[in-house]
Amino acid sequence: MKYGFSRRVKYLKSSAVRDILKVINQGDIISFAGGLPDEGLFPVEAVDQAFHKAVTSNAKALQYGETEGVKELREALVERMAKKGMKRDAEDVLITSGSQQAIDLFSRVMFNKGDIILTENPTYLAALQVFESYETKVVAVDSDDDGMVLADLEKKINRLKPKCIYVVPTYSNPTGKVWSLERRKKLLELADKYHVVIFEDDPYGELQFDKEDAPPSIASMDDNGLVLYTSTFSKTVVPAMRIGWIVGPHQIIRIMAQAKQATDLHTNSISQHALVHLLNDFDLDGHIEKIRKTYYERMLVMKDLLATAKVEGLEYIVPKGGMFFWVTLPEHFNTTKLLKKAVKNGVAFVPGSPFYVSKPDKNTLRMNFTNSTPELIKEGMGRLIQVLEETEEEQLISSK
Amino acid sequence: MKYGFSRRVKYLKSSAVRDILKVINQGDIISFAGGLPDEGLFPVEAVDQAFHKAVTSNAKALQYGETEGVKELREALVERMAKKGMKRDAEDVLITSGSQQAIDLFSRVMFNKGDIILTENPTYLAALQVFESYETKVVAVDSDDDGMVLADLEKKINRLKPKCIYVVPTYSNPTGKVWSLERRKKLLELADKYHVVIFEDDPYGELQFDKEDAPPSIASMDDNGLVLYTSTFSKTVVPAMRIGWIVGPHQIIRIMAQAKQATDLHTNSISQHALVHLLNDFDLDGHIEKIRKTYYERMLVMKDLLATAKVEGLEYIVPKGGMFFWVTLPEHFNTTKLLKKAVKNGVAFVPGSPFYVSKPDKNTLRMNFTNSTPELIKEGMGRLIQVLEETEEEQLISSK
Numbered sequence: 001m002k003y004g005f006s007r008r009v010k011y012l013k014s015s016a017v018r019d020i021l022k023v024i025n026q027g028d029i030i031s032f033a034g035g036l037p038d039e040g041l042f043p044v045e046a047v048d049q050a051f052h053k054a055v056t057s058n059a060k061a062l063q064y065g066e067t068e069g070v071k072e073l074r075e076a077l078v079e080r081m082a083k084k085g086m087k088r089d090a091e092d093v094l095i096t097s098g099s100q101q102a103i104d105l106f107s108r109v110m111f112n113k114g115d116i117i118l119t120e121n122p123t124y125l126a127a128l129q130v131f132e133s134y135e136t137k138v139v140a141v142d143s144d145d146d147g148m149v150l151a152d153l154e155k156k157i158n159r160l161k162p163k164c165i166y167v168v169p170t171y172s173n174p175t176g177k178v179w180s181l182e183r184r185k186k187l188l189e190l191a192d193k194y195h196v197v198i199f200e201d202d203p204y205g206e207l208q209f210d211k212e213d214a215p216p217s218i219a220s221m222d223d224n225g226l227v228l229y230t231s232t233f234s235k236t237v238v239p240a241m242r243i244g245w246i247v248g249p250h251q252i253i254r255i256m257a258q259a260k261q262a263t264d265l266h267t268n269s270i271s272q273h274a275l276v277h278l279l280n281d282f283d284l285d286g287h288i289e290k291i292r293k294t295y296y297e298r299m300l301v302m303k304d305l306l307a308t309a310k311v312e313g314l315e316y317i318v319p320k321g322g323m324f325f326w327v328t329l330p331e332h333f334n335t336t337k338l339l340k341k342a343v344k345n346g347v348a349f350v351p352g353s354p355f356y357v358s359k360p361d362k363n364t365l366r367m368n369f370t371n372s373t374p375e376l377i378k379e380g381m382g383r384l385i386q387v388l389e390e391t392e393e394e395q396l397i398s399s400k
Numbered sequence: 401m402k403y404g405f406s407r408r409v410k411y412l413k414s415s416a417v418r419d420i421l422k423v424i425n426q427g428d429i430i431s432f433a434g435g436l437p438d439e440g441l442f443p444v445e446a447v448d449q450a451f452h453k454a455v456t457s458n459a460k461a462l463q464y465g466e467t468e469g470v471k472e473l474r475e476a477l478v479e480r481m482a483k484k485g486m487k488r489d490a491e492d493v494l495i496t497s498g499s500q501q502a503i504d505l506f507s508r509v510m511f512n513k514g515d516i517i518l519t520e521n522p523t524y525l526a527a528l529q530v531f532e533s534y535e536t537k538v539v540a541v542d543s544d545d546d547g548m549v550l551a552d553l554e555k556k557i558n559r560l561k562p563k564c565i566y567v568v569p570t571y572s573n574p575t576g577k578v579w580s581l582e583r584r585k586k587l588l589e590l591a592d593k594y595h596v597v598i599f600e601d602d603p604y605g606e607l608q609f610d611k612e613d614a615p616p617s618i619a620s621m622d623d624n625g626l627v628l629y630t631s632t633f634s635k636t637v638v639p640a641m642r643i644g645w646i647v648g649p650h651q652i653i654r655i656m657a658q659a660k661q662a663t664d665l666h667t668n669s670i671s672q673h674a675l676v677h678l679l680n681d682f683d684l685d686g687h688i689e690k691i692r693k694t695y696y697e698r699m700l701v702m703k704d705l706l707a708t709a710k711v712e713g714l715e716y717i718v719p720k721g722g723m724f725f726w727v728t729l730p731e732h733f734n735t736t737k738l739l740k741k742a743v744k745n746g747v748a749f750v751p752g753s754p755f756y757v758s759k760p761d762k763n764t765l766r767m768n769f770t771n772s773t774p775e776l777i778k779e780g781m782g783r784l785i786q787v788l789e790e791t792e793e794e795q796l797i798s799s800k
Contacts, residue, residue: 001595001625003652004563006512006534012658039459047462051451051670059439062447062638097497097664104663112406130662134406163404195401225401238462240669252403258412262530263504264497268668269640270451 011132030380032367033348035173035323040373041291042238046282047274053281054273065269067261069095069245072276077245080279085220086229088247094257097267099203099244102230103130105256105263106199106246111136116162120148122326122355122364124173124201127166136163140357145317147179150186157194164197169218171204171322174355174366178320184218191226197252198227203244206236206288208321209296225249233275235323236288241271295323295370298377302369305381311392325367326352329388332395333363338387347383411532430780432767433748435573435723440773441691442638446682447674453681454673465669467661469495469645472676477645480679485620486629488647494657497667499603499644502630503530505656505663506599506646511536516562520548522726522755522764524573524601527566536563540757545717547579550586557594564597569618571604571722574755574766578720584618591626597652598622600629603644606636606688608721609696625649633675635723636688641671695723695770698777702769705781711792725767726752729788732795733763738787747783 054061061070068074074090081088096102103126111117113135119128121140131138139160142152147169156162165187169179179187191198200218208214219229228248233241246253260266278284299318302325306316313330329335335351342348352364372380454461461470468474474490481488496502503526511517513535519528521540531538539560542552547569556562565587569579579587591598600618608614619629628648633641646653660666678684699718702725706716713730729735735751742748752764772780 001597001649003597003649004510005655006508006510009509009655009659012509012655012662034464036464039463042459042462044456044459044462048452048455051455052448055448055451056444059442059444062442062444062640063439064434064436064634064639097668100662101664108406109409109412110404110406126662126665133659133662197403234464238670239464240462240673242664242666242668249401249403255405255409255412259409259533262412262500262526262533263663264501264642265526266642268497268642268671270638270671271668 008133029346029348030376031348033350036371037235038370043287050274050278053277054270061273065266067257067266070269070272073272076279085216092250092253093245093247094253095267096244098242099230099232102244102246103127105259107134108259109255116160118162118165121357122174124168125354138357147183154190164199166199168201170202174324175326176317176319176322176324188221192224200227200229202231204322243271243275298369301374301377309385309388311388323368323370327365329363331363335365342387345383345387347380408533429746429748430776431748433750436771437635438771443687450674450678453677454670461673465666467657467666470669470672473672476679485616492650492653493645493647494653495667496644498642499630499632502644502646503527505659507534508659509655516560518562518565521757522574524568525754538757547583554590562596564599566599568601570602574724575726576717576719576722576724588621592624598627600627602631604722643671643675698769701774701777709785709788711788723768723770727765729763731763735765741787745783745787747780
């Protein structure tokens, strides 16, 4: 039988990253591709205890729950956010099945076909996917090391009347960049001046390498209901729980909750209750400190090895937190082609192209440093550098 | 700040049922409103053991997982379905966050604005909500005690060229009806003849009161890729796990998986792994047998009490399974108004109106018999019958 699909299907592509993940899980490939936390750091015992309590404490916790999320969890999140300067009410929090769902529900209630969304470039590819599936038009704003370039941002707001500005300002995926305090403030000013909503996606904010250097979230400076802020426990506890949240203006959160009701009734409440117990019984902040240190060490190992690659013009940003290195190779490199060679040599990364809004820089790539031990990073970087240097050499020969 | 929402927001209403649930959870009200299984029957110890194994057996189970769902769970489902005559491959199964998400993802990939969906009337209100949120047009097909009336069905298929026929053929929500075998076969024939997809929503199929009397699913008779079949563990294990699944033609399932990837990456995999352990270690079928017996006894208690109500013309369907009584009162009753009186008298139900596609029968109501003990059913039915008889008497006096 021939099936008739909806128009929006043409915007749904299987994500390049996840497709790669499927392949490279087979065999002896060292993968820097996925955005995965380290399984070795999962607080298994604490999670086990938390689930035990969640399942056995109260049969009500196993029943259908409220769409907005378990109240005790929303209250615990309000407390955690307050410590970071975000004063919000539990009624303005919606628990989601990971922060990916927050992006989707927000898009569902906000965007009509043709609506404009401004983003950085490159940016989180699964957000681009969602936006496009709602037939919106994503427009890239010029960025430098400190965030969006304000002149270009204001020009584009003025000319395009965007519905929303989507940003990952802290240890971004894929570039690992951090917006400066000044840019954060100015973004907020412009959003206020032109009445545009900001969507602040912050999955990595707690993974900063220098605690003194942690920038405040844009949401923490917002007193005018301009910012929707989302984060997740996927990087700090375990991804399999699929618990994220979004906080923002009550009017938007309330309608997102109605959309969520139609979508999946409510988020897994065993996980929600488990998280409440975990936050009560376990030193999550101490645990995050441990994760930070481990990831910082791994980042340094990768950085030192990157520096040894004999490839003229290879550039990278040293991340101040998060999970990724963003590497720019000389222009003759095409990282999608390079990936095939790399996989043959037993190492994988993600080509930069799918992270771009339009015309990609084909000579870029993203590497994850959190999911491999220092030993594996050394071995994998050896394999990668070999491929890089061989490719560089071939080019030198062929261009002679 | 004033926010601009998407057009589809106007189709999102908070579900009447869930709004009522919120109110009646307060105070001393006996509720027949929610579609809730009985917490007292939850297999807490088995669930606890299953989660313990899921969390501690393998750290990989706590990592990001595949969008399609945990492979072992899909394989276990294939085995369970095969026992009921549904021969399918694990590749044609998508694990969802409850079967509500299956309805939503299906709608997302299939429907354009203005597409026609044929349904029974009344039918599951949260499906109606989802369909409407995609700006489709839902058209009711005439039904009798055996299912859709075939003449009306064929006429409407012919005239309206629907994209899909949505049915809850087994112990339906809200009416508790069961389609006859003949109607099931004929529906399939018509779907084949006119190339229309059938969406078979089967959350209650395992809750039949007479095992000998269980009708085969429509999907089990489909050899032509016509049927999408969804079910859930919410009624047989615990709702809080939020684990449902959908099985159907690979081409549709594959695209739904891509949509799911954008929506929430994947379903909670701790719950998925826990379910794998539960299916291995626990006698789920024995447990379901226990649930069936308990629910059957409760249904009988409610039925016997309904029969005592001195309300001329009160009618109800005696359910052969599932969770609900569907009651039709004399025409002068308006059950939305009646609910206020009932709640004042300490008992709640769901008015029938929101389950209708168009012009509702305002004198109908749905009562759940699974979430109250026989004692509470007796007490609650006493309260309800008092309100019914008072209302009936007032009408008799005022019409004199």
